[in-house]
Amino acid sequence: MEEQRKQVIFSAIQPSGTITLGNYLGALKNWVALQDEYDCIFSLADLHTITVRQDPAKFRKNALEAYALLLACGIDPQKSIFFIQSHVSAHAELAWVLNCYTQFGELSRMTQFKDKSAKHADNINAGLFAYPSLMAADILLYQADLVPVGADQKQHLELTRDIAERFNAAYSPTFTVPDGYIPKQGARVMSLQDPTSKMSKSDENANGFIAMLDSPDVIMKKFKRAVTDSDACVRYAEGKDGVNNLMGIYACVTGKTMDEIEREFEGRGYGDFKTAVGEAVVDHLRPIQERFSQYIADKAYLESCYRDGAARASRIANRTLSKVMKKIGFLPD
Ligand code: TRP
Numbered sequence: 001m002e003e004q005r006k007q008v009i010f011s012a013i014q015p016s017g018t019i020t021l022g023n024y025l026g027a028l029k030n031w032v033a034l035q036d037e038y039d040c041i042f043s044l045a046d047l048h049t050i051t052v053r054q055d056p057a058k059f060r061k062n063a064l065e066a067y068a069l070l071l072a073c074g075i076d077p078q079k080s081i082f083f084i085q086s087h088v089s090a091h092a093e094l095a096w097v098l099n100c101y102t103q104f105g106e107l108s109r110m111t112q113f114k115d116k117s118a119k120h121a122d123n124i125n126a127g128l129f130a131y132p133s134l135m136a137a138d139i140l141l142y143q144a145d146l147v148p149v150g151a152d153q154k155q156h157l158e159l160t161r162d163i164a165e166r167f168n169a170a171y172s173p174t175f176t177v178p179d180g181y182i183p184k185q186g187a188r189v190m191s192l193q194d195p196t197s198k199m200s201k202s203d204e205n206a207n208g209f210i211a212m213l214d215s216p217d218v219i220m221k222k223f224k225r226a227v228t229d230s231d232a233c234v235r236y237a238e239g240k241d242g243v244n245n246l247m248g249i250y251a252c253v254t255g256k257t258m259d260e261i262e263r264e265f266e267g268r269g270y271g272d273f274k275t276a277v278g279e280a281v282v283d284h285l286r287p288i289q290e291r292f293s294q295y296i297a298d299k300a301y302l303e304s305c306y307r308d309g310a311a312r313a314s315r316i317a318n319r320t321l322s323k324v325m326k327k328i329g330f331l332p333d
Pocket of ligand 1: 045135147148
């Protein structure tokens, strides 16, 4: 090989409901930036989504829209492999295998499982419990070197590493043990209504999050209602969670530093500041929303993209899966 092998990055997002500005600034925008430097494999983790009951028609619609939106954000299906998890059967197959190499005790300790089972007390299904071994399968199938994940997924990545090391030790080196990838400029976007908790699409108060497809009017309105404080000064400081969050968002979409932002708004009130943040977000999202409308109107193109993505992903995934099956001692078919 002439070219040196690039490191492999794997990441995934669930197509559940609307994708928010928090998902975009915290994850997707970084994915887009990684595509030149790494061999990127991105997936819509729809198998994970059915751990919570879904309405079939909405689920189908959400998945297609999420696929189109990620393309619109700049995931480039030429540079990267971008596929839908349920289209590559190796994920479900390896997940079963890995379930047999994952301990009940380990899964019981996952904080996300504890949180989600408290939230969906009427549907604590085995899939919700085994969610981390499916996530491990996602990552390990592609021999990923690096996995960009937020703080809430760190524990799952740790478990993935443990599973990979355990399997490698029991047989012989089979899986690359992945590291977490911390983006150079990470953004943790908080709720506009409760800036001590993460911006979430499942927030009951829709004013807490900006959906990527919110109209300019709605975006402006939500920013105007954003919670701030009584200090009436745009500066980044401890205890000013609301203002810090707005400054973080503004910095992300304009590329300005916190110092520059403080200077820009010196002697000006929060009203001005919120309007500026809202307008900057509207400007940033406009081209993405336009591209989204084009993609979602072109079902044939979307289909060809995700089919091609699944075919390319399957080739890599099946290679890993057959190695695993052989090492365990399954009779070859
Ligand atoms: N569980 C992740 C989330 O909800 C999504 C996900 C599924 C994922 N498989 C993954 C993330 C593999 C990174 C790697 O955010």
